Structures are given as C-alpha cells and as structure tokens.
Amino acid sequence: MIFTAYSDESNVINMIHTFRNEDYALIRMTSTMIEKNNLDANGILRDLLYEWRLVDYDSLDHGGRYGVSYDALFVQSGKTEVIKLKFYRVANSRGDRRFSIETIKQRMHNGEINEGDLLYISVFQNQNGEPQIYLINLTHNIPTENDLLNAIGIDAITDLFYQIRPRLQEIINGGFFDNAKGHGPIAPKDVGDTLEFLLGINTNNRNDADYNGLIEVKTKGGSRTMDTLFTLRPQFEGTRVAEYEPSDRNRVSAFARIYGYDSEKHPGYNSLYITIGSLEAPQNNQGFYLHVNDEGRTVNLVWRNPDNGKAEIAAFWTFEDLRRQLYLKHPSTLWVKAESREVNGMVQFKYNEIEFSRAPQFTTFLSLIKAGVVTYDWRGYTTKDGKYSGKNHGNAWRIKPYAKSELFGEIDAVEF
Structure with missing residues (x-):
C-alpha cells in the first residue's frame, strides 16, 4: 500500500529533506496496528531495508522468533529516543511481512503515536559507517530543524551544497561572464558549460549528477522552454x-x-x-x-x-x-x-x-x-x-x- 501525506505532513517531509535525502517509507497508523503491534512492512519499506542490507524478508523463516531486531532513533519534538524495531514474517502459510515497535501501546497513551498518524521511516549511515534506522511522526510531536540536525545530521548532498553556496553567490552577483569556449557563435549548451566551468566542474557527458554525482546543474536562457x-x-x-x-x-x-x-x-x-x-x-x-x-x-x-x-x-x-x-x-x-x-x-x-x-x-x-x-x-x-x-x-x-x-x-x- 502506498500512503499519501497530507499537505502539512508533506511540509515536514520537505523539512527532513533539507538535511537528508535518502529513500523513505510511510506508514499510516491504524487502531489494529497499535493494539496488536503488528505493522505491515509494505513493499517500499522492504526495498529500503533490503537496499541497506538490514533485512531480507524473503530469507526469513515464518514465525516471530525468526525475526531480526534493530535499534532505531525515534526523533520527536525536543527529544530523541532509542527504540527497538523487530522485522519478521507471520507464522502462517503466506508468511505476511510485518514489523513491531517497542512499547507502542505506552507511546499511544503518551500521545507519541496515535491512530491516523503518519510515520516516516528511513535509514542513514552514522558516524561509525553503519546503517541507522530512524522514525519521525509527521502528524504529532513534530521535531524542529534543530532536533533533526542534532539527531540525524546532514547528508552528503546538503554538505556539498553548503560548500558551493559561496561560489554560487559570487556567480549570481558577478555580472556577465565570457563564454567558456571563447569567441564564436553561441550554441545551446554554452550557457551550461560556462556555468560548470565557473563552478570547477569538468564538462562531460556523465550518467550521474554533474557535481560529484550528487548535484545536477541545469541551466537555460529562456523561461518558457522545456527543462531536460x-x-x-x-x-x-x-x-x-x-x-x-x-x-x-x-x-x-x-x-x-x-x-x-x-x-x-x-x-x-x-x-x-x-x-x-x-x-x-x-x-x-x-x-x-x-x-x-x-x-x-x-x-x-x-x-x-x-x-x-x-x-x-x-x-x-x-x-x-x-x-x-x-x-x-x-x-x-x-x-x-x-x-x-x-x-x-x-x-x-x-x-x-x-x-x-x-x-x-x-x-x-x-x-x-x-x-x-x-x-x-x-x-x-x-x-x-x-x-x-x-x-x-x-x-x-x-x-x-x-x-x-x-x-x-x-x-x-x-x-x-
């Protein structure tokens, strides 16, 4: 199931993404999930865990005792706690993919996780080079930017953007710059090639993003033309x-x-x-x-x-x-x-x-x-x-x- 965020919840996601850019999964909480502590591990979450080499549901035997557990960061307004998540398959013929959140009922009584809340689940590489799972309630107890920065830090994209920001400011305030290729008639790609030259990017036809594979640079002269x-x-x-x-x-x-x-x-x-x-x-x-x-x-x-x-x-x-x-x-x-x-x-x-x-x-x-x-x-x-x-x-x-x-x-x- 694909869960859709409401506009206010989308705003929180956008705030998170000013710090970290990893893939994520969303879970909309129901009363049954909280009561039974039996949450569906949807396909997006399973892909996320598999790509980080944390959980391969296909290799798990049926039954909760064969599951795997990890400590996760639960980032909230004013605090971050370490909670345990368990990922397992149900002991039935289908082996339904599920996971549980430690002390979820107590957290409901505390107002930390409520019916209808949308949970954001993602993974980043911590300072020890290990994958770290974290959760954020997008509906209640929303962390501030400082809470996020202290708990999960910034990813490589944000770090690179902060590094090149002063140079971007110089370019924006620098007036007109000569075409990097020199004299001659203008070609459509010249405006982009010149900006990349000013940024110190080697002009090439690379498959990934222009700047260290992290930031793509798209430049154009007309506002009405399509963007590639x-x-x-x-x-x-x-x-x-x-x-x-x-x-x-x-x-x-x-x-x-x-x-x-x-x-x-x-x-x-x-x-x-x-x-x-x-x-x-x-x-x-x-x-x-x-x-x-x-x-x-x-x-x-x-x-x-x-x-x-x-x-x-x-x-x-x-x-x-x-x-x-x-x-x-x-x-x-x-x-x-x-x-x-x-x-x-x-x-x-x-x-x-x-x-x-x-x-x-x-x-x-x-x-x-x-x-x-x-x-x-x-x-x-x-x-x-x-x-x-x-x-x-x-x-x-x-x-x-x-x-x-x-x-x-x-x-x-x-x-x-």
Missing part, C-alpha cells in the same frame, strides 16, 4: 526496428530510417525531430505517442499508422530503467536561469536565478507522462539505406517548467 531531465535510449526487442536491424547499437539510427521523413536540411537523409507526449497530447504529426503500461511496467513509444490507424509498439522503456536513471541524474538539482549578450564577438552570460530541488518521485514522473507534461524528444537524422551516417543529438526526457515542483515535491529559491 535526462537522456535514456529506449529498448527495441520485439519491435519492427529490431526485426530490421540485428545490431542493437544501430537501432536508434534504424528508428529514424524507418519512421523518419525526408530531410529538408540534409537531402537524401531521413530526419526525425519530434516531441512525443501522451495519446491525449501527442505533440507531433508523425503518429507517435507515449503509453504507460502499469501492468507490464513499461512506458511504450507507440506509432499509429496513418494509413490504417493500426498502432504498434515502436520502442519501450522499463520502469526499472527509467526510475534508475531519474534518481541517478537527479539526487538533487540546481535549476539556473541566465541571460546572454554579445560584446565584440564574445558571447557573455549573466546568471540571475537559482532554484534547488531534492529527489524526484517516480510515481509522479509516470503520472506526468500520462498527463502529457513529461515528454520525450527525438532529435536526429540518418541515411535512408545502406551504411548509417548522420547525427543523433541526444534524445531526452523533458518536463514543462511549471511541473518541476510537482515532480520534485518542492523547489526552493536560493536566496543570497
């Missing part, structure tokens, strides 16, 4: 592209060859420069749209034949691949707006605004695809037959600027 999230080529197994092209490394080019149109800029080539949205908002005239297949756990790139109206899956991404790349690229993100000018043949950039976001929500990512707010851009051209020749400009997942706050939960303007 990440690049990730689709898979083609079982499609017409795979049938046409045996070599997987050539299938992106084969896609443009099969589905592209005559190129005006490159005679004799096929071009495919399109934005692909949902069925309700496809955003192209070539018959392509995205379909989220919840049951099959894929996002399908569908092409509808204009001659007969028949739809076929032209390519696809698995949920797993999309989730991994989204989280890898955006553990946190600096969103920077800039303006440009040209002086004596030198393009210059002035960086005006910075926003900072933490980890995105994958479920929200999928819902935004369905709504046509997150789209996929295909950008490239190739030969019509024979040896592949042409260019792929980096096909990318993109989002409408106003929806970033929905995907990332909250985006904070960085004030200096």
Whole structure:
C-alpha cells in the first residue's frame, strides 16, 4: 500500500529533506496496528531495508522468533529516543511481512503515536559507517530543524551544497561572464558549460549528477522552454526496428530510417525531430505517442499508422530503467536561469536565478507522462539505406517548467 501525506505532513517531509535525502517509507497508523503491534512492512519499506542490507524478508523463516531486531532513533519534538524495531514474517502459510515497535501501546497513551498518524521511516549511515534506522511522526510531536540536525545530521548532498553556496553567490552577483569556449557563435549548451566551468566542474557527458554525482546543474536562457531531465535510449526487442536491424547499437539510427521523413536540411537523409507526449497530447504529426503500461511496467513509444490507424509498439522503456536513471541524474538539482549578450564577438552570460530541488518521485514522473507534461524528444537524422551516417543529438526526457515542483515535491529559491 502506498500512503499519501497530507499537505502539512508533506511540509515536514520537505523539512527532513533539507538535511537528508535518502529513500523513505510511510506508514499510516491504524487502531489494529497499535493494539496488536503488528505493522505491515509494505513493499517500499522492504526495498529500503533490503537496499541497506538490514533485512531480507524473503530469507526469513515464518514465525516471530525468526525475526531480526534493530535499534532505531525515534526523533520527536525536543527529544530523541532509542527504540527497538523487530522485522519478521507471520507464522502462517503466506508468511505476511510485518514489523513491531517497542512499547507502542505506552507511546499511544503518551500521545507519541496515535491512530491516523503518519510515520516516516528511513535509514542513514552514522558516524561509525553503519546503517541507522530512524522514525519521525509527521502528524504529532513534530521535531524542529534543530532536533533533526542534532539527531540525524546532514547528508552528503546538503554538505556539498553548503560548500558551493559561496561560489554560487559570487556567480549570481558577478555580472556577465565570457563564454567558456571563447569567441564564436553561441550554441545551446554554452550557457551550461560556462556555468560548470565557473563552478570547477569538468564538462562531460556523465550518467550521474554533474557535481560529484550528487548535484545536477541545469541551466537555460529562456523561461518558457522545456527543462531536460535526462537522456535514456529506449529498448527495441520485439519491435519492427529490431526485426530490421540485428545490431542493437544501430537501432536508434534504424528508428529514424524507418519512421523518419525526408530531410529538408540534409537531402537524401531521413530526419526525425519530434516531441512525443501522451495519446491525449501527442505533440507531433508523425503518429507517435507515449503509453504507460502499469501492468507490464513499461512506458511504450507507440506509432499509429496513418494509413490504417493500426498502432504498434515502436520502442519501450522499463520502469526499472527509467526510475534508475531519474534518481541517478537527479539526487538533487540546481535549476539556473541566465541571460546572454554579445560584446565584440564574445558571447557573455549573466546568471540571475537559482532554484534547488531534492529527489524526484517516480510515481509522479509516470503520472506526468500520462498527463502529457513529461515528454520525450527525438532529435536526429540518418541515411535512408545502406551504411548509417548522420547525427543523433541526444534524445531526452523533458518536463514543462511549471511541473518541476510537482515532480520534485518542492523547489526552493536560493536566496543570497
């Protein structure tokens, strides 16, 4: 079961995430859970515990005596206590996954855990290099920022952000900076490359976040243009592209060859420069749209034949691949707006605004695809037959600027 936080509880989550950015699980308390001290270990919690190598429910024998226990920090307003959590499987044929909280009934009498409260459970690496579980009641006895700082400290992202903040202030207040590549006409990537140069980041096409794999830097000059999230080529197994092209490394080019149109800029080539949205908002005239297949756990790139109206899956991404790349690229993100000018043949950039976001929500990512707010851009051209020749400009997942706050939960303007 996926538990949804109310707006005031979401505000507490956002406060927590100003200090720590690890994955977390939510549990909405019921009277039965408290009375029997028998809480459901939902899939998100099980994944969290497994990834930290704390609990592998699949390896546990049925019965409470085979469970495993850990000390956890219960962070509250004005105090932090160490309490014991036990993770186990019920002694029935299903072996239901459960956990218990030490002295939960007494805590109910004390008003620390109540029916209807939403508990936040996460793990961080403590000073001894060991995983430490902690709990926070998002509904009552909410800790202050000082309570959180004293109990769980700050993660590597927050620490890095504090380190680079003075340099960001210098850049924002520094006026116009010369294009890092030198004289010449402006290219779309120059505004970002120059900022990365000013920050001391080596410009490269790394898979993870730009700054030490912890902070992604996204820079653009126009406020109305879409924001790029990440690049990730689709898979083609079982499609017409795979049938046409045996070599997987050539299938992106084969896609443009099969589905592209005559190129005006490159005679004799096929071009495919399109934005692909949902069925309700496809955003192209070539018959392509995205379909989220919840049951099959894929996002399908569908092409509808204009001659007969028949739809076929032209390519696809698995949920797993999309989730991994989204989280890898955006553990946190600096969103920077800039303006440009040209002086004596030198393009210059002035960086005006910075926003900072933490980890995105994958479920929200999928819902935004369905709504046509997150789209996929295909950008490239190739030969019509024979040896592949042409260019792929980096096909990318993109989002409408106003929806970033929905995907990332909250985006904070960085004030200096």
